[in-house]
Amino acid sequence: MTNWTDEAAWARTRRPMRTATGLDSAAYVNDEFYLVEQQRVFGQAWVCVGIADEAVAGRMLVRQVGSKSVILTRNETGDLRGFINSCRHRGTELAEADCDVAGTIRCPYHRWGYSLDGALKATPFFDEVPRDDFDKADFGLLPVRVDTWGVLLFACLSDDTPPLLDWLGDLPDRMAGYRLDTWSTVHQASIDIQANWKLITENFQEYYHLTWVHPELAKVSRVADHYRYQGSGMYCGQTTTPVSGDERDEWLALPEAWGLDASDSVSGRFIAIFPNVILSVLPNHVWMMRLDPIAPGITRETCTMLLPTSVQDAGGATAGAGAVDGDLRDDAIAPTRRFWVDVNNEDIDIVQRGQRGLARGGVPAGPLAPRFEEPLHRFHNMLADCMTNDGLSGLQVPTGDQPGDTWGAGENPTPAAIDRVAKGA
Ligand code: FES
Numbered sequence: 001m002t003n004w005t006d007e008a009a010w011a012r013t014r015r016p017m018r019t020a021t022g023l024d025s026a027a028y029v030n031d032e033f034y035l036v037e038q039q040r041v042f043g044q045a046w047v048c049v050g051i052a053d054e055a056v057a058g059r060m061l062v063r064q065v066g067s068k069s070v071i072l073t074r075n076e077t078g079d080l081r082g083f084i085n086s087c088r089h090r091g092t093e094l095a096e097a098d099c100d101v102a103g104t105i106r107c108p109y110h111r112w113g114y115s116l117d118g119a120l121k122a123t124p125f126f127d128e129v130p131r132d133d134f135d136k137a138d139f140g141l142l143p144v145r146v147d148t149w150g151v152l153l154f155a156c157l158s159d160d161t162p163p164l165l166d167w168l169g170d171l172p173d174r175m176a177g178y179r180l181d182t183w184s185t186v187h188q189a190s191i192d193i194q195a196n197w198k199l200i201t202e203n204f205q206e207y208y209h210l211t212w213v214h215p216e217l218a219k220v221s222r223v224a225d226h227y228r229y230q231g232s233g234m235y236c237g238q239t240t241t242p243v244s245g246d247e248r249d250e251w252l253a254l255p256e257a258w259g260l261d262a263s264d265s266v267s268g269r270f271i272a273i274f275p276n277v278i279l280s281v282l283p284n285h286v287w288m289m290r291l292d293p294i295a296p297g298i299t300r301e302t303c304t305m306l307l308p309t310s311v312q313d314a315g316g317a318t319a320g321a322g323a324v325d326g327d328l329r330d331d332a333i334a335p336t337r338r339f340w341v342d343v344n345n346e347d348i349d350i351v352q353r354g355q356r357g358l359a360r361g362g363v364p365a366g367p368l369a370p371r372f373e374e375p376l377h378r379f380h381n382m383l384a385d386c387m388t389n390d391g392l393s394g395l396q397v398p399t400g401d402q403p404g405d406t407w408g409a410g411e412n413p414t415p416a417a418i419d420r421v422a423k424g425a
């Protein structure tokens with residue numbers, strides 16, 4: 001049996017791009033691989049657990065991170081907190097699902113109560129016969145690291161892993177012009193996909209399949225307009241510059257965010273942050289997909305559409321409930337949402353087929369296309385880094401593309417060159 005924590009198991013992934021292969025089929029279907037992956041990837045990485053506007057004061061979020069259930073709250077001063085979802089008395093689950101919370105987190109079993117900062121405050125009747133050794137200060141909720149970037153919430157179960165900003169590398173700077181922390185949710189829906197989580201993010205990371213799986217999309221998002229968009233950081237990315245323009249244009253139906261620079265205002269940025277969140281950032285909206293593994297062959301995909309505050313203020317749509325007539329909101333976002341649902345259904349169909357082929361075929365890992373699938377190679381190496389290390393304190397965040405890098409079909413343009421393309425120079 002393969003030992004997936006041993007570097008020797010990753011020899012073909014560690015080869016240079018032009019001789020590397022994809023992952024062994026076991027990585028997508030094998031229970032043992034999945035268990036190690038839950039421990040070494042989802043138990044050590046910064047895992048996306050939601051959208052910032054879900055974690056508002058008065059709400060408690062419940063999310064699975066690796067093998068642990070985690071709750072997230074905001075305390076009285078608005079600080080985000082994360083805890084293991086387990087009472088310090090006899091370990092009971094504190095919350096089953098996202099819920100409202102007043103000032104106190106109450107265990108349903110014997111009503112021990114915790115503050116939103118996790119401190120144990122109430123132990124009904126516990127002291128009627130005092131114990132010699134009991135101090136409430138010793139029994140606060142177990143903390144979990146949490147942090148935010150832009151609109152995204154992250155949690156990390158390991159104390160060894162570098163801070164979120166190190167994990168993200170140059171991405172916050174690269175995406176700063178979008179001011180994503182001001183964007184908010186207008187639509188969210190979850191679907192269970194019969195495929196391993198890696199197949200879904202790999203499919204997102206390559207546009208090799210565009211012509212055949214998305215014939216309509218390929219008309220408006222030309223293969224020739226795709227470039228890599230990868231700096232230093234635990235992410236893979238590509239950009240479409242210029243983003244499409246023809247009569248279909250559903251994803252350009254909403255007004256553009258204010259204040260974007262010349263490149264951002266004509267581009268689509270497609271970013272897969274390792275391990276489990278994929279972002280399509282357009283000048284006027286974001287379509288985000290968070291991937292929660294359920295089993296080797298099942299992934300819950302939560303799709304969220306976000307709009308910039310400037311677009312919402314312009315009256316096209318409004319986030320949240322109640323402020324503006326719901327029909328108006330739905331009318332404004334419907335074409336864009338429909339566009340993504342159609343494209344996503346095409347992707348779901350092909351990744352489920354990929355899963356079936358891997359599960360029932362078990363063929364050896366095949367070669368990756370250097371022109372189109374370098375992000376998969378990068379992603380597979382991040383996976384290998386996590387799988388082979390018990391503790392990520394020494395993590396080497398991947399470097400980014402260098403000016404002049406070539407990938408089969410020609411030079412990978414630098415951002416400045418992309419800008420010139422965008423302007424038609
Ligand atoms: S298990 Fe929570 S109060 Fe007893």
Ligand SMILES: [Fe+2]
Nearest residue numbers: 203213214347
């Ligand atoms: Fe696709």
